[in-house]
Amino acid sequence: MVHLTDAEKALVTGLWGKVNADAVGAEALGRLLVVYPWTQRFFEHFGDLSSASAVMNNPQVKAHGKKVIHSFADGLKHLDNLKGAFSSLSELHCDKLHVDPENFKLLGNMIIIVLSHDLGKDFTPSAQSAFHKVVAGVANALAHKYH
């Protein structure tokens, strides 16, 4: 469970409303694969990931980024029970996808960087702190069912 004050919740909701979530998802996933190329290990079936521009323009990367960010956005509506909200996704990532939870932290940091890039001066230290709590909470929730 994450502990956001009412002010932090308002900040997160307000700023999320200003971004194109699909674009944030695609950009964050793309940058994850470019900046930490070993994360490509989960996406060998995505086709051409051979260069930064190939990754960023890859339609499967964009589609998957959109899928991931929709789940994340759903999490924003369940900040009081992230573990419950992400329970089945946690089981999926452990039992079927075999993803090291460290990757959830890496992607969370990418989401923060993309938000900073897109929001500019609105992305104050307070905004970064509030979003950090959210991405950390989501990462923990996704790791919670691992065994």
Added chain:
Amino acid sequence: MVLSAKDKTNISEAWGKIGGHAGEYGAEALERMFFVYPTTKTYFPHFDVSHGSAQVKGHGKKVADALTNAVGHLDDLPGALSALSDLHAHKLRVDPVNFKLLSHCLLVTLANHHPADFTPAVHASLDKFFASVSTVLTSKYR
């Protein structure tokens, strides 16, 4: 991890575009780090870490100047950062995890102020640069 020729070009060009703002960005990165990761303040009990603090501004400039020096010596980071490496190992002893936190906040700051230049490829090169600097600064810890 090795900085390729392309990485070095990306890093030099990106740092060049920052120009005279490096000190200001160093301070902003520190401010973000202290706020988002409060445990990092344990290394600065003697500091006023509130927004606009003169001490944070001064320290941000110090950090930025060291990074600017590193950018000028990408072919020999251990040499260029040797004295700082000794300082961090023997006197400051900042836990290695914290270098990742400051590096992340530096990237957040640069993305914030230079969105057009902060392409995925440049982002990757800068991430590698900060990781390389961090490795050198912790290399003499034990």
